[in-house]
Amino acid sequence: MDMFDATAISAPDLAARIDPSSLRNRSGGPLYLEIADELRRLIESGEVSAQTRLPAERALSTSLDVSRVTVASAYRHLREGGWISAQRGSGTYVAPTGSMPSxxxxxxxxxxxxxxxxxxxPSASPLLSDAYGVAAEKIRGRFASGGYAPSGLVELRESVAAYYRSRGIPTTADNILVTSGATDGIHAVLATFTEPGARVLVEHPTYPGVVELVHSLGGRCIPVPIDPDNVEEFVTAADRAARQSAPTLAYFMPDFSNPSGARLPLRTRRQLSATMHRHAVLTIVDEVAADLSLDGSPDIEPFGAATPDVATVTIGSTSKTVWGGLRVGWVRAEAGLLARVAATYARRQLSVSILDQLAATELLGRYDxxxxxxxxxxxxxxxxxxxxxxxxxxxxxxxxxxxxxxxxxxxxxxxxxxxxxxxxxxxxxxxxxxxxxxxxxxxxxxxxxxxxxxxxxxxxxxxxxxxxxxxxxxxxxxxxxxxxxxx
Structure with missing residues (x-):
């Protein structure tokens, strides 16, 4: 399978986003330019992402109920402007956003x-040095072992579980998988649940690493615009996107989202979680910034706390509160879901550093x-x-x-x-x-x-x-x- 096939958009889907009825209500320029303008708008907004394979001219003309020549002219106009490109024998694709590195x-x-x-x-927490000192003493008692902890040290998983319990979510060590940072955890979850062609809802703007991961796994991100000053509208937009695109996964940062800084209030996050559950969408919740309140605002109930546990997988990490060099993150999920993620993770990682895990355990004991x-x-x-x-x-x-x-x-x-x-x-x-x-x-x-x-x-x-x-x-x-x- 061509790697771009997994990110193709169908003719009916694209036609629905263009809304052919609105085109016919316009006056002025040629119809092909109106179609080209609509396609460019979809590309600029991210609704149709870079490197997405576009429908064949004949298929799109049928879905739009216009002539094939009209669609061909719209495509030609976009090619001349550098928005799309034709791959001989493969089809037409949205042009990449540039040759920037990963x-x-x-x-x-x-x-x-x-x-x-x-x-x-951020730079390292001043508490990190002492934590490593404690870890260096404790690790001496483990030298006789093989040095591997596939799911994470029991004491660390219990500390992470206690952290979630303190936030109102019943959690045991069996709900925690320790990973080498948050991105490692996100990759394990996406690799477990992203099938080729799968659609993943993401807030827009969003963390770039997730867009790259979804694409590398053959999925396609469906952007949902988020406005930090009007986060309630995000629920409506996510509901609409779920109905239109039938995603299987969603990736959200409900607390101090990167980069927008948006934070969902209690009622909004409950509505969003329930909406995703109603659409049978598994929500990946990135909480790496959840503990970064700067003005003393109170903690908010974790996303998904009010919905069934099988509806949410949560990612956490010490990278922002402690230091990125402390490569300790975790996945929290219902035991059945977590077992699937753990099996995926075991194929690429035998164990997170024992020294780092011991240091993280010490820091979680002083987390306030x-x-x-x-x-x-x-x-x-x-x-x-x-x-x-x-x-x-x-x-x-x-x-x-x-x-x-x-x-x-x-x-x-x-x-x-x-x-x-x-x-x-x-x-x-x-x-x-x-x-x-x-x-x-x-x-x-x-x-x-x-x-x-x-x-x-x-x-x-x-x-x-x-x-x-x-x-x-x-x-x-x-x-x-x-x-x-x-x-």
């Missing part, structure tokens, strides 16, 4: 980059302090970033998030993120293009600015961006290279 390699080696703002990854320390540092960095942005880039618009690790900025008219990123790189500042957070050509008018570096580095980064806008740039502050200036 999300995981986009930033390169963080340690060698002067101003690396691709990853929203871990959260408090991270919140204090992140709040200082956020407020510093917001003040600088408002002073030096007043025409950039953003919502100040009450949690998370980044600002999601709407760029001024005429400024494209892809151009900005290229210009910034020439001045030593690495950023992730807004395009990477969508499933198509969306979000080139947005830019994510993480506030996870030192205050001096944040200052240098914003000054570079301001200089690019004014045509005057300066070299980064010497303090940006100072490893002691850590937030």
């Amino acid at each position: 999300w995981g390699s986009l930033a390169g080696d963080r340690e060698t980059a002067n101003l690396e703002f691709v990853n929203a990854a 302090e871990v959260r408090r320390v991270r919140a204090e540092a992140s709040r200082t960095a956020r407020d510093h970033t917001v003040a600088l942005m408002r002073e030096l880039l007043p025409d950039w618009h953003f919502r100040v998030p009450d949690g998370g690790l980044a600002l999601w900025c709407s760029l001024p008219d005429g400024l494209r993120s892809s151009d900005l990123v290229a210009d910034a790189q020439s001045h030593g500042l690495l950023l992730a293009p807004g395009l990477r957070f969508g499933t198509g050509y969306a979000f080139d008018d947005h830019q994510r600015i993480p506030f996870t570096r030192s205050l001096a580095q944040i200052t240098s980064a914003v000054e570079i961006l301001a200089g690019l806008r004014s045509g005057v740039t300066s070299t980064p502050h010497a303090a940006a290279d100072n490893p002691t200036a850590v937030v």
